[in-house]
Amino acid sequence: MTVPSLASSLSDSVAAAARRGMADLAPQLRRSAHADFQADGVLAAARTLRRNPRQVAAEVVDHLPEDGLVATAVVAGPGFVNIELADRALLAQLARRVGDDRLGVGTPEAGVTTVIDYSQPNIAKEMHVGHLRSTVIGDALVRVLEHLGGTVVRRNHIGDWGTQFGMLIQYQVEHPEPVPGDTGTMGRLATLYRLARAQFDTDSAFADRARRRVVALQASDPSTVAAWQDIVDESTRYFTDVYDRLGVRLTDADTVGESAYNAALPAIADELERGGVAVTSDGALCVFFDDLRGPDGEPTPLIVRKRDGGFGYAATDLAALRQRVVELHADRLLYVVDARQARHFRMVFDTARRAGWLPPTVPAVHVAFGTVLGPDGRPFKTRAGDTVRLVDLLTEAVDRAREVVAAKNPGLTGAALDERAWQVGIGAVKYADLATNRTRDYVYDPERMLALAGNTGVYLQYAHARVRSILARAADGGDITVDVTATLEPAEKALILDLDAFADTLVEVVAGHEPHRLCGYLYRLAQTFTTFYEHCPVLRATGPRRGNRLALCHLTGETLRTGLHLLGIPTPDHL
């Protein structure tokens, strides 16, 4: 059952009260230090009405419905309305959420299909921190959308096509002896890549043979295609292994690489050309954008077909977009990709709109993210200037987590310790990534992300485990009956109001494609719970207060658990 939040009910009441006083206003409620809620909306409305804001505020107060929600409402400052909610209404709301197995979270995404493009590593190359961001942010958005009842189609748009395959395959043909490196890792392919590249750059005869190999691949020469498929399969097994380690829900079925759109590319070019969206310039088929100009003042083109007749990254994205709208019936398209590709997506989306492939009702969003920086504040690289391998970062995080966990639980050993270390280490890496506003760059700092205090995954996992242990210690842990006639301490009120904001927060996460809002919410919730637990004894409480406080503990535990799972973070019962 969907339980509307107290904030939304109150917002309706304030708007209705204003309408009865003949003013139309957006209540603009926010939590405040002076009251449960402060409504700021009167100020803007009074300005439009050219009326005294304090008078309008007084009318709103007079007209508030007497439905038991509001205990007191007073005009404050230049024309705010400060509102205290009735204890009974707060407790009844707590009871409604505790009594619902979805915590009263509705399904506003029901009937909406989202196609989300994320992770997208490249074949024969190591996954790096950029792929971590895309994978982790994408996974969190998938989970939240599905939790809100949405239909989600995951697309792992892996880079499995391009001229580099010519040199990789040609090198293998000319050097059939095994390349060093374990096939279970990316080691062998990375070495192959390095060797092939070195010869390509120094041996022009080899470079020519590699280019002819590209032509053979494009012409579907059977042995060349088989060699390509082997390389793709080997990389994919490796990616799957990383996803398993990360606990991310991406499978082979979600992988639709760039090559999958090859057959559709000529028609894409033809249609754009016939519709006058693309024009030939210097032999290449291009779409121009008047408002996007390069440093020379010339309009920037999106190249649909190159001079040599080949298709590239842009054409593939156009074909993929059209397929997602036409065949997958997307109502919303999301692309979780590095912010440096902003211009590419602007041009792809614009082109698709001009071509009529992207109806005005279907939003296409580049869910852009910033760069992960190293300790020196520069894009994260090894000392030698190579990309840092994602697997190495994950191994390091789990190793560090093992130390943190072992220090807290000397009795924990073997497989149980390994499991806990994985839960904490992976949780820390994901949380550090998700908690920063995604458009910002952030410094990858394994020490800080595993701190027990502060806005970290470990802190929240610990907060969750602590609530669980409080509940386990209550002998009557099962009895969480809410007594709505009790009176509330300020710390209890604050906790009820925070808990009540969970569903609204999930809606905000979807609206802005911003998982960090959920992180911030859970962090505040954990802090509010700590204050509550310091001021309000739970296990020593008697009478109706005990049941109410146990209900607060229970709902806090469930909200933390659900919230962390929506971020893809495990919640061990002990830490």
Ligand code: ARG
């Ligand atoms: N594979 C690309 C890269 O690593 C990202 C692909 C993003 N998705 C897309 N539909 N273009 O840079």
